Every structure is written in structure tokens, then in C-alpha cells.
Amino acid sequence: MMQGKALLKAGKGWSLVFPLTIFLLVFYLAPIVLMVITSLSPGGDVGGMSLSQYAKFFGDGFNLKVLWDTIWLGVQTTLVCLILGYPLALLHSRTRPGNWRSILTFLIILPLLTSAVVRTFAWIVILGRQGVINSALLSLSIIEEPLRLLSTHHGVVAALSQIQMPLMILPLIASMARLDPNLESASASLGSASWRTFWRITLPLTLPGIISGSLLVFAASVSSFITPSVIGGGRIMFMPMYIYQQAISLFDFPFAATISTVLLVTVLIVVVLLSSLGRLTRSYTHT
Amino acid sequence: MANPTLSRPLRSPRSTTKDWNRITFDAAIKLGAFTALLLLTAPTIIILIASFSAGETLQFPPPGFSVKWYIALRELPELWAAAWNSLWVATITTLVCIVLGFAAALVLTERRSRLTQALEALFMSPLAMPALSVGLALLVFFNFIGWRVSVTTLVISHIVVGVPYLVRTILVSLSQMSSSFRDASASLGANAWYTFRHVTFPLARQGVIAGSFITFLISFDNITVSLFLSDARTQVLPVRMWTLVQNNLDVRAASIAGLLVFVTAILMLLMERFVNLSRFVVTDR
Numbered sequence: 001m002m003q004g005k006a007l008l009k010a011g012k013g014w015s016l017v018f019p020l021t022i023f024l025l026v027f028y029l030a031p032i033v034l035m036v037i038t039s040l041s042p043g044g045d046v047g048g049m050s051l052s053q054y055a056k057f058f059g060d061g062f063n064l065k066v067l068w069d070t071i072w073l074g075v076q077t078t079l080v081c082l083i084l085g086y087p088l089a090l091l092h093s094r095t096r097p098g099n100w101r102s103i104l105t106f107l108i109i110l111p112l113l114t115s116a117v118v119r120t121f122a123w124i125v126i127l128g129r130q131g132v133i134n135s136a137l138l139s140l141s142i143i144e145e146p147l148r149l150l151s152t153h154h155g156v157v158a159a160l161s162q163i164q165m166p167l168m169i170l171p172l173i174a175s176m177a178r179l180d181p182n183l184e185s186a187s188a189s190l191g192s193a194s195w196r197t198f199w200r201i202t203l204p205l206t207l208p209g210i211i212s213g214s215l216l217v218f219a220a221s222v223s224s225f226i227t228p229s230v231i232g233g234g235r236i237m238f239m240p241m242y243i244y245q246q247a248i249s250l251f252d253f254p255f256a257a258t259i260s261t262v263l264l265v266t267v268l269i270v271v272v273l274l275s276s277l278g279r280l281t282r283s284y285t286h287t
Numbered sequence: 288m289a290n291p292t293l294s295r296p297l298r299s300p301r302s303t304t305k306d307w308n309r310i311t312f313d314a315a316i317k318l319g320a321f322t323a324l325l326l327l328t329a330p331t332i333i334i335l336i337a338s339f340s341a342g343e344t345l346q347f348p349p350p351g352f353s354v355k356w357y358i359a360l361r362e363l364p365e366l367w368a369a370a371w372n373s374l375w376v377a378t379i380t381t382l383v384c385i386v387l388g389f390a391a392a393l394v395l396t397e398r399r400s401r402l403t404q405a406l407e408a409l410f411m412s413p414l415a416m417p418a419l420s421v422g423l424a425l426l427v428f429f430n431f432i433g434w435r436v437s438v439t440t441l442v443i444s445h446i447v448v449g450v451p452y453l454v455r456t457i458l459v460s461l462s463q464m465s466s467s468f469r470d471a472s473a474s475l476g477a478n479a480w481y482t483f484r485h486v487t488f489p490l491a492r493q494g495v496i497a498g499s500f501i502t503f504l505i506s507f508d509n510i511t512v513s514l515f516l517s518d519a520r521t522q523v524l525p526v527r528m529w530t531l532v533q534n535n536l537d538v539r540a541a542s543i544a545g546l547l548v549f550v551t552a553i554l555m556l557l558m559e560r561f562v563n564l565s566r567f568v569v570t571d572r
Contacts, residue, residue, distance in 0.1 A: 021406060
């Protein structure tokens with residue numbers, strides 16, 4: 001009882017926030033700082049600090065291609081998720097609360113909570129030589145030889161889009177719930193056609209949801225490891241796999257730290273850009 | 288002032304183009320939504336069907352149905368050991384996250400200032416960080432301070448990636464609770480501890496349960512951080528499965544996958560029933 005009171009008093013002040021803050025300072029921020037410092041070491045037995053690892057990274061066309069492929073993968077996945085996820089979120093928000101809506105919610109959330117390895121594995125069954133797509137196309141005699149769908153860039157985009165789509169849909173649903181339904185019906189009754197209402201009212205007002213969904217999907221896609229490594233089968237290289245390979249297989253920690261820092265900064269730039277854009281649209285939709 | 292929504296739109300010569308417009312719009316939305324639904328659900332359904340295959344290799348559609356691959360799972364002791372490790376790590380991670388997250392969330396809801404906003408950003412930032420970078424950073428860090436890879440280092444790394452989910456759901460549940468409840472309780476003479484026990488905690492409980500569930504699954508499923516921070520002795524289930532999936536396309540992999548899908552779906556339905564899980568996943572603050 002007395003302890004409880006002390007705890008509460010602490011809550012009124014700041015002390016309850018300390019444990020988590022200190023934990024994250026020690027086991028999250030300090031390691032990241034240490035990793036950045038590691039990336040500045042010249043490698044080998046030479047001491048001191050230099051940018052030689054970064055010169056090595058940006059001086060090699062292969063590395064630049066890996067970086068570009070990774071960013072491109074993130075952009076493609078985000079677009080696929082947005083184009084397919086938006087209609088589903090709209091359908092969800094227009095379904096009246098009840099059984100159908102609950103089923104839709106369940107179907108949207110279940111993939112998010114299912115193991116990533118499981119979801120990726122399902123895509124091997126779909127895209128493999130004896131997989132769903134190939135057997136369907138073969139039995140319809142559209143093709144004569146099984147297509148190579150695994151180990152392709154498009155295969156990775158398809159699988160990753162499915163895996164990340166809930167991250168896009170959930171913020172969209174949240175932003176649609178905030179949307180005043182009177183606005184849409186007002187627009188319709190004033191004679192605006194459906195498409196016009198959509199482009200002029202619904203889409204602009206759900207921009208905050210689009211932005212936070214895109215942010216989540218992009219960040220998750222460029223840093224995803226399992227899907228590209230399993231679907232890509234080691235033939236296509238993306239940044240996360242490159243980090244893993246340099247650190248675990250080649251023990252080149254300074255270079256792994258460099259790739260990791262480059263990836264981190266890339267994600268941070270996109271996050272900062274998108275969230276400042278998000279703040280802008282949020283202030284605009286709230287007035 | 289007349290409410291424009293109540294007056295019927297005048298019939299105009301444009302009404303047929305408007306109907307057409309409406310039809311194409313609805314068709315486009317439905318087409319997109321059903322494609323998305325198909326894309327979301329088909330892989331899970333396919334994996335479930337493939338896992339009941341009677342054949343010897345992984346193929347779709349399977350030549351016949353049986354549960355023999357589920358039975359074959361009994362003969363994979365290292366898989367069960369890994370599953371046991373994962374359960375342990377996820378349980379400890381979740382318990383620590385509840386304590387750290389709840390305490391921090393209480394302060395964040397009580398006070399709104401620049402500092403709390405900065406702290407909230409810090410607590411949430413592991414969500415956007417590339418998990419693999421965090422894993423590598425932690426490995427470099429533990430090497431630097433001389434800690435060997437162990438269950439402890441694994442749990443620490445899982446807390447870093449798992450705690451944002453708990454902080455978030457607790458914040459959602461606390462913010463949905465009106466502060467007037469607490470004020471009412473206080474003005475009726477209840478002391479702070481009584482208010483916490485009988486007002487704040489019961490109302491935040493759903494958030495804690497939903498958040499614990501999500502954090503548990505995140506930890507149980509984590510691979511990117513575990514790859515760096517576990518060795519053969521502390522191998523966790525996702526890493527074990529990843530090696531299995533990469534090396535041979537075994538139907539056993541499908542039956543583990545099927546098993547995990549069943550367990551997740553059942554747990555999710557239970558959570559939805561008791562704490563209205565989707566409320567926490569769908570709403571934002």
C-alpha cells in the first residue's frame with residue numbers, strides 16, 4: 001500500500017519514465033552510435049577514424065546498384081500496397097459494423113500476426129516450379145515450360161506487398177474513421193459525381209493515413225530480410241542481406257556497419273520527409 | 288439554413304452520366320478491394336491446403352490429403368527445442384515490456400510537453416528502424432562490452448524491438464479513457480493509489496492485454512534481431528524454420544507453418560472476443 005502510494009507519486013513526476021528511457025539509451029541508442037563509430041574505422045589493424053569505408057561503398061557500382069534496388073523495391077511495394085490497400089480500406093470503412101466488418105478486420109489483421117517465415121514460405125508454394133501459378137498455367141496450356149518466378153525482382157515485390165499490406169490498410173482505416181461522412185454525402189447531393197467526390201474530398205482528407213501507411217510499408221520493405229532472402233534465393237541482393245553477409249559470413253564488421261548506417265540514414269530521410277509532409281496535411285485536414 | 292444533404296438533388300440531364308460515373312467508381316473500388324482480399328488471404332489458405340498433402344513433395348494442388356506431415360513433426364526434436372526457446376524468450380520479453388512500457392505510458396499520458404513528445408518519439412522509433420541494423424548494432428555493442436551471446440542478450444534485443452507496441456496500445460487505451468474519470472474519483476475523496484487500482488488500471492487493462500499479445504507475437508516471430516544474437520544453443524523457432532525453408536522444400540515446413548497459422552488464428556479470435564483487439568490495431572492516437 002505504501003509502496004503503491006510511492007509509485008503513484010513517482011508517476012505524477014518523471015521517475016516512472018526513467019527505466020524505459022535508460023534501457024533504450026543503453027541498449028538502443030548507444031549500440032547505434034557504436035555501430036556508426038565502427039563504420040568509421042578504416043578496417044584491418046589500422047587505428048583512427050576515416051571515411052574510407054564510405055568511399056569504398058560509394059565508389060563501387062555494385063554497392064550503388066544494391067542500394068538503388070533496395071530503394072526501388074521499397075517504392076514498388078509501397079505503391080502496390082497503396083493501390084490495392086486503399087480500395088479494401090474504403091470497403092471496410094463503408095461496411096456497417098457487424099459480422100461482415102469483423103470478418104474483414106480479421107482477414108486484414110491475421111496476415112500481420114502470422115509468422116513472417118510462414119507467409120514467405122507460402123509464396124514459395126505459389127511461385128515455385130511446381131507451384132500454384134505454374135501448374136495453373138501449364139494445365140491451361142498457356143505455357144509449356146514452367147516459368148521462373150522465384151529468384152526474380154517481381155516475385156519479391158509480389159510477396160513483400162502481400163506481407164506488408166496490413167501496415168498500409170490499418171492507418172488508412174483509422175484515417176477514414178475520422179472522416180466526416182456528411183462531407184461525402186454533401187458533395188454527392190450537391191451534384192458531384194462519385195469520382196469527383198473521391199478525388200476532391202475522400203482522397204485529400206485521408207492523406208494523413210496514406211502517408212503514415214506509406215511510411216510504415218517503405219521502412220518495413222527496405223529493411224525486410226526474410227522475404228528477399230528466401231524468395232530471391234540469394235540471386236538478388238538487397239541491403240539487409242548484404243549486411244548479414246558481410247557481418248556473419250565475412251566477419252567484415254566495419255563494412256557491415258557502413259552498409260547498415262547507409263540503410264539507416266536512407267530510412268531516416270524518408271521517414272523525416274514523409275512525417276513532415278504528414279504534419280502538414282494533418283494541420284490542413286483539421287482546420 | 289437549409290441542410291444541403293436533406294434536399295434531393297434535382298434531376299438533371301447529367302444524371303445518366305452520374306449513374307455511369309457511380310457504377311464505374313463502385314466497380315473500381317470493388318475490383319481493387321477483392322484483389323487485395325484475395326492477395327491477403329490466398330497464401331494462408333494455400334499453405335493450409337498444401338500442409339495436408341498426402342504426397343512426398345511440396346506441390347499444389349496436392350495429390351491427396353492426409354495429416355501425416357503433422358505427425359512427422361514429432362520426429363524433429365531440434366524444432367521443438369527451438370520452439371521452447373522462443374516461448375521462453377517471448378514470455379520474458381513481454382513481461383519486462385509490460386513493466387517498462389506501462390510505467391512510461393503513465394507519465395506520457397499525465398504530461399504533455401515537448402520532452403514527453405521527444406520521449407514518445409524515442410520509444411516508438413524502433414518501429415521504423417531497420418531491425419537488422421539494430422541487431423548488428425547490438426552485436427557490436429555486446430562484443431564491445433564483453434558480453435557473450437546468451438538468452439539475456441536475446442531478450443534485451445527483443446525488448447528493444449517489442450516495447451513500442453506495448454507503449455502504443457497502453458497509450459491508446461489510456462487516451463480513450465477520459466481523464467474526468469480519474470478527476471471524479473479524486474474529487475470523491477479516493478486517494479491516488481485507490482484511483483489507480485480501481486479506475487486507471489481496469490480501464491487500461493485491455494490495452495495491456497492486447498499489447499502483450501502483439502509484443503509476444505513480435506518476439507516469437509522475430510528473426511532479424513535473433514539472427515545476430517543467438518547461437519546454436521539459443522536458437523529460436525523462426526531462425527530454425529528459416530534454415531529449414533532455405534535448405535529443402537519439405538512438406539514438414541508446410542505443416543509447421545500450418546500449425547502456426549492455426550495457433551495464431553485461434554489466439555487472435557480469443558483476443559478479439561475478450562479485449563476487442565482490432566480496436567487497438569486500427570485506431571491511432
